[in-house]
Each structure stands twice: as structure tokens, then as C-alpha cells.
Amino acid sequence: MTNWLPSLEAGTGPLYVRIADDAENAIKSGALPLGAKLPPQRDLAYDVGVTIGTISRAYALLRERGLVNGEVGRGTYVQGTDDQGSATPRDPVSIHYGGTRAIIPPPGKLRFDTTAAIDVGQADIVGRIMAEIASAHPGEISSYTRTLSPDWLEAGRQWLSSGNWTPDPEQILPQLGVHAGINAVIAAVSGAGDRIVCEHLTYSQVSRSANLMGRQIALVDSDADGILPEDFERVCAREHPKAAFIMSSGQNPTLASLPLSRRKDIVEIARKYNVWLIEDYLYGGMIADEIPLLAELAPDRTFLLNGLSKCVAAGVRGGWVACPPHMSQRVRVTQKMVSGGLPFLLAELSARLVLSGAAGDIRGKVLAEIGAREEIVRQCFAGKDFRSHPRLPFFWLKLPEPWMSGTFKQAVLDADVLIDDEDEFKPARSARVFHHVRVGFSEGRDRAISVEGLKTVRRVLDQSPLGTSAIV
Secondary structure, eight states: OOOOOOSSSSSSSSSHHHHHHHHHHHHHHHHSSSSSOOHHHHHHHHHOOHHHHHHHHHHHHHTTTSEEETTTTTEEEEEOTTTTTTTTOOHHHHHHHSSSSSSSSTTTEEEOOOOOOOOOSHHHHHHHHHHHHHHHHHHTSSSSOOOOHHHHHHHHHHOOBBBTTTGGGGGGEESSSSHHHHHHHHHOOOOOOEEEEEESSOTHHHHHHHHTTTTTEEEEETOOOOOHHHHHHHHHHHHSSSSSEEEEEEEEETTTOOOHHHHHHHHHHHTTTTTEEEOOOOTHHHHOOOOOOOHHTTTTEEEEESSSTTOTTTTTTOOOEOOTTOHHHHHHHHHHHOOOOHHHHHHHHHHHHHTTTHHHHHHHHHHHHHHHHHHHHHHHHTSSSOOOOTTSEEEEEEEOTOOOOOHHHHHHHTTTOOEEEEEGGGGSSSOOOOEEEEEOOOOOOOOOHHHHHHHHHHHHSSOOOGTTOOOE
């Protein structure tokens, strides 16, 4: 048993976050060594002078960060222990960059922490097209990809088009999905130490990738409609970022969509301070709200990305980026350096799915199923504070008092459902607490499974956290 006691004098934010931060620093410094047992929650609460609930939330946050493991009756140990109590080492890269999701999800849990395309039988179509490609292009499959087929660019042009606007095919590059494309763009427009603007809540895998490449994150304020232009200008003036990562429509996880007036303001600010815009339209393309894209308003400094993972097939992982003029070759080089290059089979499969109309047909079926499930969400969570959209496979749920995001996530996990707490979407350390969770509902081909999972989340929501917290 360790004699560690957290100091509450340093740091800012809620007490449970400061306790967790102090424990993380102790683990990094070796004051809490691998395998060390943390004090029982009741004892630590008494010694520090806080409630048991505060300690429970702190320990839950440490578990979510991958720093400790705990079981009822055995205690809480640094970086996990096996069944015999021996310490199990953890990869520090996984701890610091893996987010709050488990590296290997617990078996037997419903995956409501995913928003991958719903299974509507697309495997048969994908398999048929792959067989056709293998038969027609055996040489290309057995070799490296050195040229870009005009069909690949045309497929990207069609998939990235919005309203009456279409990108120039010569500025389009196929990608290993949107995430990999964003990494390639960040590598192309910035260097080590440069800052990338992100919202306080966003798709944080981008920021973690940027951190691994040596970039820093600058946080910008948002409201229900998205980024606040006045704060974006403040960040640009003070922190001199090289690029801003923006989901202009269907923002993940808040579902915000920037009004046209804000898009125009953001474009003007980006021009004034010479900031590149990285526009992730993965969910926006599903909404199809036809508000002019940032790429349409500022094609000279916007990289537009979209792909197939959310509405066609996540396992295909195809995507495209439309670059500003004269930037496509630079991104193509960084793409190869960051990812190793583009596989012929992926690029050809993605293009054939789009050009044959199969991707559009699958998307229609996926969106129809999303709409049916979103209607169930509205019925199941009637009277609760949440935000959803009939074409997006997740909703953003506000937690009533006294629920905290991490505690609620753990309580739902104890009921065999995986969801995402708000920390999963924080791109950098922040003292802000939003008291929200994101619940996806694209799991499984059987809608009944989704219904059962939603009922479980609602049942836990209606409970008191005092009735779900385990004392270890």
C-alpha cells in the first residue's frame, strides 16, 4: 500500500481532475511505481478532506486514462495487475495518446462508442467489386502504386461535391481515410512546434496525431452553432497557428453546424492571419445541408476531406482530400511519408464504389436505418436534454445533476454498454466541464440490439450515481 497523498493546491479545475492529475504526475515521476496499490477510496477521502464521490471520479478518470486498474475487493493498482496481483506494464504511448477508450474493448459489451457505417449488407457488394479488380488488375495488385488513375480523381470530385460546388479534379488526392488525410495535410502545412487550432470538444484523434508529430494544440471557444469567430481571431492573433481543424457541419460530438455568416467570418480571419483551414466533411456530407463549404468560400486556403467510413463501409477506409491550388503535390509527398503510400486495391475499390453508384445506394440504406434509429432515440430519451440529427449515428446527451461524464460512462459500462465520455473529445487538457456523453447507435445489423442498448443507457441515466459507484 502506498502512502501517496495528492496535493490540491496546484492546478485548476474540479477537485477530482486535480487529484487525477496529481496521481498521473506521481506515476510519471515514479512516486507511484508500477504495480503500486492506491489508497482505498474511503481512506483517501478522509485523509484529503473530500467526499468519496470525488475520489471515485478521480479514480475513474485514472482508469479512463489507462493509468490504473481496479476491481471490487482487490483495490486499485498503477497500470493494472493480472489475476495474481503482478504488475502488467502498459505502453506509455497508448496511455497518453490512446484516449479514454480501452485499447482492447471488454468482451461481451455493446459498442455504443462507434459511429461506423451500419451493416446493411455492403460486404457482398464490396466482395464482388474486389474480385473484379483482382481479375482485371493482377499486375497492379502485386506492385506499388506510382500513378493516380483519372477514375480515382473523378470519384473524389463526385464524393466531395456539395450543392452546386465541385472541386477541381487536379487538386484531389485519394487517401487512406479522412484521418490519414488530415495527418498528411498537417504534415504538409506545419512543422514541429507549430500550433493547430481545435475546438474544446472535437474529434480528438486529430490532436493526438498532431501531438505525435510534434505539433501543439490551440483551443478555440464554441457555442451551439460552432466556432466563435471573435475567439478564433483572438487565438490567431495571440498564438499564430498554422492551421485550424474544423468540422463545418455535423460537428463531432456536438452536432453543431456553422451558419453561413460564421463561415464567412472564419474565412476572412484565416486570410488575415494566413491560417490554413482543414475542413472535415465526413458527417457534413451525410447531413447535406447545402450551406456553402469553407472550401467553396476559400478554395485558396482550405483542404476539404470526406470519405466512406461513416455511411458506406468503415472497413474500406477510403477517402479523398481536395487541396488548394499548387498544394496537391506537397500533400501527396507527405501522405507517402506519413502513411507509407496508397494501396492500389483501396483506391480502385473506393473509386468503383462511387462511380458505379454502389456507394450512393449503400449510403441511402445506411441513412434510412440511421433515421429509424434516431427516431427511437427521440422516443427513448423524451424529456431529457440531448441533441441529435436524423442523418447522424450518434447523439450528444447532457447529464442531469449530480452525474459526471466519467462516472456515468463507468456506470453504463457496468451495465455492459460502451459509450464515450466528454474527455474522449478533448484535444488538450482543459478545466472546462460540459457534463455530456456521446452515444453512438450504429452498432450491429439488428436494430433490436440498438434498442436494447439505448434502453440500458436511459435506465442508468434515471438512476442516482450514488447507487452505481463501487467502493474499491
